[in-house]
């Protein structure tokens with residue numbers, strides 16, 4: 095890396111991958127820095143790039159609605175971030191080289207927050223942390239373990255926006271159940 099990863103503030107001037115050339119803002123995190131739950135998504139989109147906050151566009155709003163439905167306060171109960179901190183042009187998926195370049199920042203966040211439970215939103219986050227490349231339909235809702243922590247994969251909120259059915263067993267319903275499961279695990283610990 096071209097920057098030290100000893101402090102998250104220095105992430106704001108990171109130029110360790112080409113995404114630094116096209117971003118407006120580095121998007122680090124929102125929520126509670128000592129939360130028991132850390133939610134990791136893929137990468138910032140246009141609204142996130144403009145505001146410097148993760149998950150604040152339509153999919154972020156959908157995520158917040160679901161979190162509130164199951165009893166979480168998104169600002170005080172979670173630390174919310176992405177695997178990659180700068181927006182990929184056109185919202186394409188981050189390249190493996192970009193995920194690798196950004197990983198020290200994610201590791202620093204994991205160290206600092208030290209969450210009991212990690213929620214991985216979407217396939218890119220699952221691949222980044224667990225190294226699993228299976229379909230999310232098979233992974234979501236199944237507890238995994240990473241470095242002694244409980245890890246829950248869920249559908250990415252943008253997938254939920256594309257699948258808005260409120261029917262029982264639909265992605266929205268399944269994600270609500272997965273988040274309830276996370277809440278129950280926190281109560282058990």
Ligand code: SF4
Nearest residue numbers: 108111114180195196
């Ligand atoms: S995506 Fe990560 S590694 Fe690349 S420039 Fe942004 S902060 Fe640095």
